Amino acid sequence: MAQEVKVPTLGESVTEATIGEWLKQPGDAVAQDEPIASLETDKVAVEVPSPVAGVLQEHSVAVGDTVEVGAVIALVEAGAAPAAKGDEAGKASEAKDDSKAKGAGDAQAKESASAPSSSATLSSDANQTLSPAVRRAVLEHGLDPSTISGTGKDGRLTKEDVLEAAKNKKSGGTVEDAAPQQAKTADTGTSGGERREERVKMTRMRQTIAKRLKSAQDNAALLTTFNDCDMSAVIEAREKYKDLFAKKHDIKLGFMGFFAKASCLALKDIPAANAYIEGDEIVYHDYVDISVAVSAPGGLVVPVIRDADQKGFAKIEKDIADFGKRAKDGTLTMQDMQGGTFTISNGGVFGSLMSTPIINPPQSAVLGLHRIEDRAVVVDGEIVIRPMMYIALSYDHRLIDGREAVTALKIIKEAIEDPTRMLIDL
Template sequence: MATEIKAPTFPESVAEGSVAAWHKKAGDSVERDELIVEIETDKVVLEVLAPEAGTLTEVLAEEGETVESEQVLGRIGEGKAKKTEAKADKKDDATAEKQDDVKAEKPAAGGGKQHEVKAPTFPESIQEGTVASWNKQVGEAVTRDEVLAEIETDKVVLEVVAPTDGTLSEIRAEAGSQVESEAVLAIFTEGAGGGADTSADEAPAASADDGASDEKVGDKILAPAARKLVAEHDLDVGAIQGTGKGGRILKEDVLKAVKDGSAMKASKPAAPSAKAAAAAPAVEGERPEKRVPMSRLRQTIAKRLVQAQQTAAMLTTYNEVDMSAVMDLRGQYKDAFLKTHDVKLGFMGFFVKAASEALKRFPDVNASIDGTDIVYHGYQDIGVAVSTDRGLVVPVLRDTDSMKIADVEKGIVDFGKRARDGKLGIDEMQGGTFTITNGGTFGSLMSTPIINPPQTAILGMHKIQDRPMAVNGKVEIRPMMYLAVSYDHRMIDGKDAVRFLVTIKELLEDPSRLLLDI
């Protein structure tokens, strides 16, 4: 009886895919769980495995064709694969027997039980991740809960830690490779750390060869990740002090040398090794270029920004606010505030509270669009844009209407620190009803912020600048800030957007309104 080969069940956000490549032709023998065909969607490439062993009798969807979720792609019939299967079983038995012998020897040599180091379980909204970096190399001794590797997804960086004390025996997913949820990344040997260190002391030459792809430059031994960084930054290997086994130079050693500038080459550079030269970016003439892959986070940011501009009827209204009252209040109480709450009194706390009050008065600005439905939120969850080396992230402060200014400031400081360290959770960056972004921290005088879908508005703060203003018929120098609200005209009328921004202006120019709720 023929067995149907079906396309995978696509996520809700993926409507269809296309047949990227068939790895088998009609008439070919296949084994159970062998890769047969790949389906490419707008987000990921999905692999389709053989549900049974047999012969591929029919291909129903050719390469390039568009297919839907669970569509039949082909059929497998019984036949030629049986003989192959029998051979494979014999081979598997022999291999298993051989592996058992190896495993029996390993505890005697290395001294410990082996564990599979797996990728974390990704949330439903994340299909796969990229191995960003390995913090440990093969043969290195590590302690329990020490970070082995980092997995970069399109939203956060996830850490993979050591399950116990021991040694990293094998890396199966190199830096830069794509991995799925719970994929095996490496093999870890328990309790072998001490033995590895001892053998390194007794036979330094042997420890230098632990990493199959280590390279020796002069009297220095470079780990693969370190070698790549040395080539990228054109460093003098002889000036880098290695902290790995047998004096091996690790990635951390190179990063330290880059930071303090201790390994920069003189005007006449030393000749690099052949491998290092090949890894360095090609430079022609006096117009060098460097090509690097876009990170997953940057790809997601780009996609969402373009999506917002293509789907929303986006307009921006501007106003300016006199920051004198807020600055006077801050100057008067900042020392007492720091002493009482153990956090500095900034400007963002005032803006978050003013925005929370304005959102209550104008529920359309606090709403979101879901297809043809409008969702009105009876709470205020405000996202605060935080800039990191990897890109812009927007963690969300929950129920800001009930938060005190001290709570807001503590939350923002915590978000900023964890965002830069890549420690933010996915749940902390989802579900906001409104967003505030502060380009003024970088000196921006005026800008047009882009809406964060499915929200319908975003507030942009800018640089505070002393400007001459007419006050009661006199010219006075006042600290002024331009404010911008970008809004989705499908949902919000122009008059409501303007009144919303004016409300924020009035609350900031007279902060007592926030206390008196007027």
């Protein structure tokens, strides 16, 4: 008997989604609760599981279609489906990798002699299992997806996997990371001198990001104040206690924990930076929920560290590490990103020296972190070298005055330069 596969409840106020990709094709065996489709919502990707074990009979909608909660998207014929199909595929993939590792030299010679074009690099099966973003990245870099190990859920390829393979290829990596030379030539069009364009529909998440950022510019009076801070004390503390911290808490001691706690001090003294405007009222919070900007395959997401002001360094670092892993795997939920009273965005991990971060509506302030670099500074009348970081606070000037914004950023700077302040609440 055929069972209907319906769009599940997606979260508060979310009523529709877009079919991002089909993880299973008609005729494929599926186990109960095995994901068969990925939906793109305004904030996250949501996987749709099969309600029963059986065989996927048909797709009722196509990739790119918009579907509402409760809509039927597929039919599964219930029956004794071989639930181990995924396991067998995984074993086959492992065997394939082992075979490649043993005969890398032969494979390299063989590939260079019979490399396919970039359009042929993606077989019809590969096209069915790769997300649009991954497919674009594979074509752009002229890679063979079957030679790249996936780190996503159930071993699926992520965009980061493709970019890492492309990076290894440029630095002279193994045959598994390298693209066929003919594919590269066909993709760039160097042989014929032709120039190409590609039109790709924006994902629902990217459209939402664009709308929210533009809305922030249109509706808020944005302004940014800057400062710089000497990272010597934090670096020294991390170096001194990193081993003990990791041994006790099973997590690395990072910089974000220090900035989260320093921000809590600032928000306690400057409550307007932890508030937002709703109509003609200001909504203040007696708690601090910090949204942390995290890079995900589909775009930037901002999961929330709840009650950051009540948590210690270890719990904050564990929350951040968990968010980073789940963002890469695509398993963040709507609940993870709802709320948030203040945001921290770390562009330094990508090498940014200075930026003007944009607020995350309806919040009124965002702290921007940047890369640490040794600079010459004057200390007690002498020129010395110190590890310095520029920090920025963008804020809604309708709610936060310049004096308050500058003061909040100064509190953060002082707490980072003298972490003892965070212990004695100064």
